[in-house]
Amino acid sequence: MKPINVGLLGIGTVGGGTYTVLTRNQEEIARRAGRPIQITRVADRNLELAREVTGGKADVTDDAFAIVTDPAIDIVVELIGGYTVAKDLVLKAIENGKHVVTANKALIALHGNEIFAAAQKKGVIVAFEAAVAGGIPIIKAVREGLAANRIEWIAGIINGTTNFILSEMREKGLAFADVLKEAQRLGYAEADPTFDVEGVDAAHKLMILAAIGFGIPMQFDKAYVEGISKLAAVDIRYAEELGYRVKLLGITKRTDKGVELRVHPTLIPEKRLIANVNGAMNAVLVKGDAVGPTLYYGAGAGAEPTASAVVADIVDVTRTHTVDAHQRVPHLAFQPDQLVDLPILPIGEVSSAYYLRLRVVDKPGVLADITRILGDRQISIDAMIQKEPQEGEDQADIIILTHVTVEKNMDAAITEIEALDAVTGKVTRLRMEELSR
Numbered sequence: 001m002k003p004i005n006v007g008l009l010g011i012g013t014v015g016g017g018t019y020t021v022l023t024r025n026q027e028e029i030a031r032r033a034g035r036p037i038q039i040t041r042v043a044d045r046n047l048e049l050a051r052e053v054t055g056g057k058a059d060v061t062d063d064a065f066a067i068v069t070d071p072a073i074d075i076v077v078e079l080i081g082g083y084t085v086a087k088d089l090v091l092k093a094i095e096n097g098k099h100v101v102t103a104n105k106a107l108i109a110l111h112g113n114e115i116f117a118a119a120q121k122k123g124v125i126v127a128f129e130a131a132v133a134g135g136i137p138i139i140k141a142v143r144e145g146l147a148a149n150r151i152e153w154i155a156g157i158i159n160g161t162t163n164f165i166l167s168e169m170r171e172k173g174l175a176f177a178d179v180l181k182e183a184q185r186l187g188y189a190e191a192d193p194t195f196d197v198e199g200v201d202a203a204h205k206l207m208i209l210a211a212i213g214f215g216i217p218m219q220f221d222k223a224y225v226e227g228i229s230k231l232a233a234v235d236i237r238y239a240e241e242l243g244y245r246v247k248l249l250g251i252t253k254r255t256d257k258g259v260e261l262r263v264h265p266t267l268i269p270e271k272r273l274i275a276n277v278n279g280a281m282n283a284v285l286v287k288g289d290a291v292g293p294t295l296y297y298g299a300g301a302g303a304e305p306t307a308s309a310v311v312a313d314i315v316d317v318t319r320t321h322t323v324d325a326h327q328r329v330p331h332l333a334f335q336p337d338q339l340v341d342l343p344i345l346p347i348g349e350v351s352s353a354y355y356l357r358l359r360v361v362d363k364p365g366v367l368a369d370i371t372r373i374l375g376d377r378q379i380s381i382d383a384m385i386q387k388e389p390q391e392g393e394d395q396a397d398i399i400i401l402t403h404v405t406v407e408k409n410m411d412a413a414i415t416e417i418e419a420l421d422a423v424t425g426k427v428t429r430l431r432m433e434e435l436s437r
Contacts, residue, residue: 001034001035001036002035003035003036003037003038004033004035004036004037004038004074004075004314004318004321005038005040005041005072005073005074005075006022006037006038006039006040006073006074006075006076006077006314007039007040007041007042007043007067007068007070007073007075007076007077007098008039008041008042008043008058008067008077008079009043009044009064009067009068009076009077009078009079009080009089010043010044010078010079010080010081011042011044011046011049011050011053011054011079012044012079013302013303014079014103014130014303014306014307014310015042015044015053015077015079016053016303017302017303017304017306017307017310018039018077018079018307018310018311019039019042019053019054019058020053020303020304020307021304021307021308021311022037022039022307022311022314023039023057025311026038029311029315032315033315033318033319034318034319035318037314037315037318039054039058039077040058040059040072040073041058041059041060041061041067041070041073042054042058042059042060042061043060043061043062043063043064043066043067044060044062045062047060047061047062064080064085064089065089065092068089068092068093068096068098069092069096071096073098074098074099074321075098075099075100075101075314075317075318075321076089076090076093076098076099076100076101077100077101077102077310077314078090078093078100078101078102078103078104078107079102079103079104079310080104081104081106082104082106082107083104083106083107083110083111086102086104086107087107087111087115090102090107090115090126091114091115091118094115094118094119094122094124094126095118095122097122097124098124099124099125099126099127099317099321100115100119100124100125100126100127101126101127101128101130101310101313101314101317102126102127102128102130102131103128103130103131103306103309103310104128104131105128105131105132105201105204105205105208106204108128108131108204108208108218109203109204109205109207109208109218109220110204110218110220111218112208112211112218112331112332113217113218116331116332116336117336119331120325120331120336123325124325125316125317125320125321125328125331126331127313127314127316127317128208128313129309129310129312129313130306130307130309130310130313131204131205131208132158132205132208132209133156133158133205133282133284133296133298133300134160134282134298134299134300134301134302134305134306134309135298135299135300135302135304135305135306135308135309136282136283136284136296136297136298136299136300136309137296137309137312138156138209138284138286138296139208139212140312141286141294141296142154142209142212142213142286142333143212143329143330143332143333144329144333146286146288146291146294147333148288148290148291149288149289149290149291150288150289150290151213151214151254151286151287151288152253152254152287152288152289153251153252153253153254153286153287154206154209154210154213154250154251154252154253154284154285154286154287155249155250155251155252155274155284155285155433155435156202156205156206156209156249156250156282156283156284156285157247157248157249157274157277157281157282157283157284157300158202158205158206158209158250158282158284158300159196159199159201159202159205159248159282159300160188160279160280160281160282160299160300160301161183161188161189161190161193161196161197161201161280162196162197162199162202162227162228162248163247163248163277163278163279163280163281163282164179164183164188164189164279164280165179165180165183165188165189165197165228166228166231166236166246166247166248166265167278167279168182168183169231169233169236170236170237170240170245170246171278173233173237174233175232175233176228176229176230176231176232176233180193180197188280197227197228197229198225198226198227198229199225199226199227199228199248199263199264200225200227202225202248202250202263203220203223203225203250203263204220205250206223206250206251206252206261206263207219207220207223207261209250209252209284210252210259210261211332212332212333213252213254213286213333214252214254214259214340214342215332215333215334215338215339215340216259216332216339216340216341216342217339217341219344222261222344223261223262223263223344224261224262224263224264224346224347224350225262225263225264226262226263226264226265227248227263227265228248228265231246231265232428234357234397235355235357235428235430238355238357238397238399239267239355239430240270242355242383242385242399242401243269243270243271244267244268244269244270244275244355244432245267245268245270245275245276246265246266246267246268246430247265247266247268247274247275247277248263248264248265248266249263249264249265249266249268249433250262250263251263251264251266251433254342255345257343257345257349258342258343258344258345258349259342259343259344259345260344260345260350261344261345262347262350264430264431265430265431266430266431266432266433267355267430267431267432267433268432268433268434268435269434269435269436272435272436273295273297274295274435277297280299280300280301281297281298281299281300282297282298282299282300282301283295283296283297283298284296285435287437293435293436293437347407348406348407348408348411349406349407349408350406350407351404351405351406351407352404352405352407352431352432352433353382353401353402353403353404353405353431353432353433353434354400354401354402354405354410354429354430354431354432355399355400355401355428355429355430355431355432356398356399356400356401356402356414356427356428356429357397357398357399357400357427357428358370358397358398358400358417358423358427358428359395359396359397359423359424359425360395360396360397360398360422360423360424361394361395361421361422361423361424362389362394362395362396363394363422365422366398366420366422366423367384367386367398369420369422370398370400370417370420370423373413373416373417374400374402374413376413377405377409377410377412377413378405378409379402379403379405379409379410379413380402380403380405381400381401381402381403382401382402382403383400383401384398384399384400384401385398385399386398386399387399395424401432410429414427414429
């Protein structure tokens with residue numbers, strides 16, 4: 001049977017891994033796909049690297065557009081990243097009747113609606129398993145494996161850089177800035193780590209999970225995004241004393257009022273499996289009404305783990321590219337005309353439990369004032385601890401854990417608490433999730 005010809009755009013870390021895995025496992029992959037799959041053309045600005053990786057077995061060019069318009073190419077694999085040139089290349093590939101495989105989460109989160117509409121009109125497939133959680137097959141699990149379920153919520157550690165940093169802060173008691181330098185030295189963090197540490201990367205991935213979980217269009221601009229750069233080591237320590245771990249979570253829930261779409265540092269009970277996912281690993285919890293909570297764990301980045309997902313997509317496309325377009329699995333799990341534009345809740349309308357840390361003057365009446373303010377806003381206290389002042393100081397930390405309340409009520413309460421004469425500085429607020437039901 002005629003081989004499937006693949007054009008690879010970008011042969012950096014993931015592109016190189018993809019070429020290696022597809023070449024190494026070529027026989028096994030052909031048995032699964034039903035026909036041989038070969039990377040025949042590669043585009044990269046570094047021609048020397050491309051020739052080295054391919055060993056002269058593929059045509060190499062620095063003109064990516066030459067590949068997406070090549071009539072001999074069946075599948076275009078986009079691994080250059082970004083969402084400007086990458087978008088143009090993907091749309092041009094679709095226009096030329098090519099199926100597309102991509103690991104580009106930003107591209108899908110920001111421009112997925114346009115890309116999927118173009119693919120549907122042209123009758124081609126856009127596959128993006130590698131865009132979320134690297135080698136973990138979470139897209140296929142939610143889109144196909146859990147198709148019988150009404151997805152209720154998804155919560156995930158979907159950025160390995162921040163998970164490594166938080167793990168090191170907890171284990172070594174170090175400050176964020178110190179661990180970030182170490183993460184950069186080890187290659188876990190980029191020279192400019194903003195997208196990772198400020199939660200943007202996780203939010204891109206969360207938008208994709210929400211879209212396939214609930215059948216909604218991409219609307220990344222409505223996500224609430226908060227990173228870990230302002231997280232203090234003392235809060236990680238206090239959380240552990242109380243039986244919790246702090247993780248940067250992407251959380252999306254379907255509620256009666258709309259969809260929650262939020263990324264932020266979160267306290268999780270240490271007995272939960274996901275709370276014990278450390279280092280650069282990823283994990284995603286998905287709660288379906290029939291199956292209950294399910295956990296998916298593995299490497300969220302790296303050359304071959306991500307290549308595993310890329311090549312799996314290539315195999316899927318090869319198996320189904322001759323199938324009538326209406327019989328294929330929809331890009332976002334639901335039939336395109338069945339997507340629903342559910343409202344995305346602003347963070348003020350989201351309900352959560354909270355961890356609060358206050359620095360107060362150690363004098364009578366302070367606790368009474370704080371509890372009164374919380375009570376006036378119908379915020380119930382679950383636990384409260386007052387730390388002893390350090391020797392020679394007249395100030396102490398108070399840690400409060402609350403029951404679930406609406407965030408706008410907590411915002412108002414914090415404003416009042418910070419206005420008290422006995423409270424010094426800002427109140428530290430972290431959200432808490434049980435992730436049990």
